[in-house]
Amino acid sequence: EVQLVESGGGLVQPGGSLRLSCAASGFTFSSYWMHWVRQAPGKGLVWVSRINSDGSSTSYADSVKGRFTISRDNAKNTLYLQMNSLRAEDTAVYYCARDQDYGGNWGGMDVWGQGTTVTVSS
Amino acid sequence: EIVLTQSPGTLSLSPGERATLSCRASQSVSSSYLAWYQQKPGQAPRLLIYGASSRATGIPDRFSGSGSGTDFTLTISRLEPEDFAVYYCQQYGSSRFGQGTKLEIK
Numbered sequence: 001e002v003q004l005v006e007s008g009g010g011l012v013q014p015g016g017s018l019r020l021s022c023a024a025s026g027f028t029f030s031s032y033w034m035h036w037v038r039q040a041p042g043k044g045l046v047w048v049s050r051i052n053s054d055g056s057s058t059s060y061a062d063s064v065k066g067r068f069t070i071s072r073d074n075a076k077n078t079l080y081l082q083m084n085s086l087r088a089e090d091t092a093v094y095y096c097a098r099d100q101d102y103g104g105n106w107g108g109m110d111v112w113g114q115g116t117t118v119t120v121s122s
Numbered sequence: 123e124i125v126l127t128q129s130p131g132t133l134s135l136s137p138g139e140r141a142t143l144s145c146r147a148s149q150s151v152s153s154s155y156l157a158w159y160q161q162k163p164g165q166a167p168r169l170l171i172y173g174a175s176s177r178a179t180g181i182p183d184r185f186s187g188s189g190s191g192t193d194f195t196l197t198i199s200r201l202e203p204e205d206f207a208v209y210y211c212q213q214y215g216s217s218r219f220g221q222g223t224k225l226e227i228k
Contacts, residue, residue, distance in 0.1 A: 035217065037167075045159070045167060045210055047217035095166055106214045108157035108172035110179075115166055 002026035002111050004096050009116030016086050016120070022079040022096030022113055030054070030074035033099035035109060036081050038092035038118075046092075049081065050099065064090075086120045093117050124149050126211050126220035134228040141198040143223045145211035150191045155214030158187055158196045161222075162207045170209075171196060203227075 008020040022034070036048040049060045049070040058070050069082040079096050093115040100107030125148040135141055145156070153174035159167040169178040171187035174194055184199040198205055206227050211220040 037219075044208075044222045045161070045212075045219040047212075047219060050217060097167075100169075100172070105154050105173060106157075107176075108169045108178065108212070109159075109167075110169045110172075112166035112168070 004098065004111055004113035006094065006096055006113040006116035009094065009118045011119045011121065012086055013122050014087060014120055017082070017084045018086065018118060020081040020083065020094055020096075020116055020118070022081075024077045024079065024098075027098075027111075029072075029077040033101070034070075034072065034079045035097045035099060036070060036079075037095045037097055037109070037112075038090075039095070039115075040089075040092045043092075048094070051079070083118070086118075088120050091118060091120050123216050124151060124213055124218065126213055126218060128209075128211060128220035128223045130223060131221075132224045132226060134226050135201055136228045137201050137203055139201050141196075141201055141205070141225055143196040143198075143209055143225070145189075145194040145196070145220050147192045147194070147213060151194075151213050151215075153190050153194075156187075156189070156194050157212045157214070159210045159212065159219075160205075160207045161210065167210065198225075201225075 003025045005023045035050045051058045051070045067085045071080045095115045096113045097109035098111040100110040127146045129144045156174040158171040161167040175187045208222045
């Protein structure tokens with residue numbers, strides 16, 4: 001079964017750090033670009049970051065640039081999001097998602113994890 | 123940077139009716155790079171449509187996508203009770219999502 005399972009969320013004080021993990025199974029993780037998407041309570045989906053299949057290229061939303069770092073370990077089939085200098089506005093459910101590609105044609109984000117909750121509060 | 127605007131914000135319909143949801147881009151978007159998602163409360167989003175009009179695996183054929191340039195549409199031909207949810211469009215280049223349309227039972 002194709003699956004993504006996030007972990008690492010929790011309560012952290014403003015200015016603190018947290019590292020999220022996303023364990024992939026049931027597919028060849030190293031062949032896929034991956035994303036982090038977040039959703040603040042009662043709000044819409046916001047794209048956070050993406051990484052290419054071998055980890056050599058990354059991009060970030062302006063709101064997290066310089067504070068968050070996406071990475072991956074293809075040997076461990078795991079995606080990461082290192083979050084530093086956390087702010088109250090980073091409070092959200094964080095989802096990892098797989099980017100589907102059909103021979104150069106984008107196929108959307110076709111597999112999602114269940115999400116992990118990050119709360120930034122003193 | 124391309125901004126996606128979805129309308130209406132909330133759509134109230136009854137089961138069996140037809141739903142038409144709009145996603146308008148601030149600049150022209152390649153049809154290949156437009157996707158739609160469904161999200162129910164407490165659940166992760168689910169991919170419905172990619173490439174503006176291709177249904178994802180397992181998606182019923184009552185869901186269809188269309189459009190080009192700056193105007194895209196998600197149509198649900200006959201609403202089933204399980205279709206009431208929030209729907210988002212997304213553009214590939216910036217990975218940005220629209221703000222969502224809530225489809226609620228009238």
